[in-house]
Amino acid sequence: MNASIRQFNALLIKEFKEAYRDKRALMVALSMAFFVPVLMVIVVNILIAKNVDNPAIYVHFTGTEYAPKLIKSLQDKNILAFADVPNEDKRQWQQQSIELIIPEHYSERMAQGKVIDIILRADFTEQSLAPPLRRIDGVIQKHSLEIGYKRLLVRGIDTKLLQPIALQIQDTALPSSNAMMISIMLGISLLLVAFMSGLSIAIDSSAGERERNILEMLLCQPVSTLKIVLAKMTCVSSVSVLSIAIMLSLTSFATNFIDLSKLGMSFNIDLATFSVLMLLLIPICFFAAILQLFFAFQAKSFKEAQATVSMLIVVPTTIPYAMMFMDSKPAWLNYAPIAGHSLLMEDIFKGLPIDWFAFAATTAITVALIAALVVILSVRLKSEKVVMALS
Structure with missing residues (x-):
């Protein structure tokens, strides 16, 4: 058991060294985490200036x-x-x-x-x-x-x-519920960061290593493909988790520069909200990582991997936008990965009580998909066609 853990740790250290050796590439991967809070401050302040300050x-x-x-x-x-x-x-x-x-x-x-x-x-x-x-x-x-x-x-x-009838409108929404624009922007951005941050590392760790013949040398060692896949997935997802943590921290700080009271809104990410969001989004980071690795290993070249894996960015943006146009959402969307995460984040940002059953179900289904993809990829890495990129 100890030897097995040491093998995994050695693989993990190797993946982290490979991923973090290029500081510029790492900063590019983390750039969206810094960019979104700044963009949100600029956009909301412009909207306030145009629509409220007259x-x-x-x-x-x-x-x-x-x-x-x-x-x-x-x-x-x-x-x-x-x-x-x-x-x-x-x-x-x-x-x-x-x-x-x-x-x-x-x-x-x-x-x-x-x-x-x-x-x-x-x-x-x-x-x-x-x-x-x-x-x-x-x-x-x-x-x-x-x-x-x-x-x-x-x-x-x-x-x-x-005016024979006077309609008296009584809005029962919480002040935090009115910050829909910020909620939608931040929710989609968090999902996007989970898929984008580790993108380059996932491609380099799979198709890149195969072209540099590192993967072939690694598979010649007495180590299981399951450990190799787990080490790569952990490394790729770590960048996404770090990006999300940075984005949430900066967003919490950035909201101090927006006078939301002019719009009758309130928005705050306290420690409890931060913790719940991290707990919700960490499985998505692992899901994005294994999905990117899976498709990158199926590609025949590094360029093909870049084109194929980049298409996955469409997933976290299309699904939330599509749900916005649904008048009545099917119940199963509450438990589906990405869709369920998007709905849960919407409730969290509104300050509504969290549906812990949906939270647990969505997380469980996401973890099950991660496990299935890990097993499938570890089996496929035993195939010479995948390792050698043969047709």
């Missing part, structure tokens, strides 16, 4: 003299004339080019109680213009509604007749 919007007005009250309503909401744009922002607003055209007959048709056509001209396919255009539309609609109410009051009609 920054100035600069519009090319035509016919402002015909509707002074409407222009005043727009100015009160920080929607200003293009002439007021600061010099440093002039190029940006020239490119975006929002135009509001008020017709000459505005006052005449207003007095007659007729509909007035005001033209809002812009590129509505431009994503960056969506918040400004919504704000302009909202102000004009509100101004129009106020005029309509005043007309009814002048005619002696109670405006309450227009």
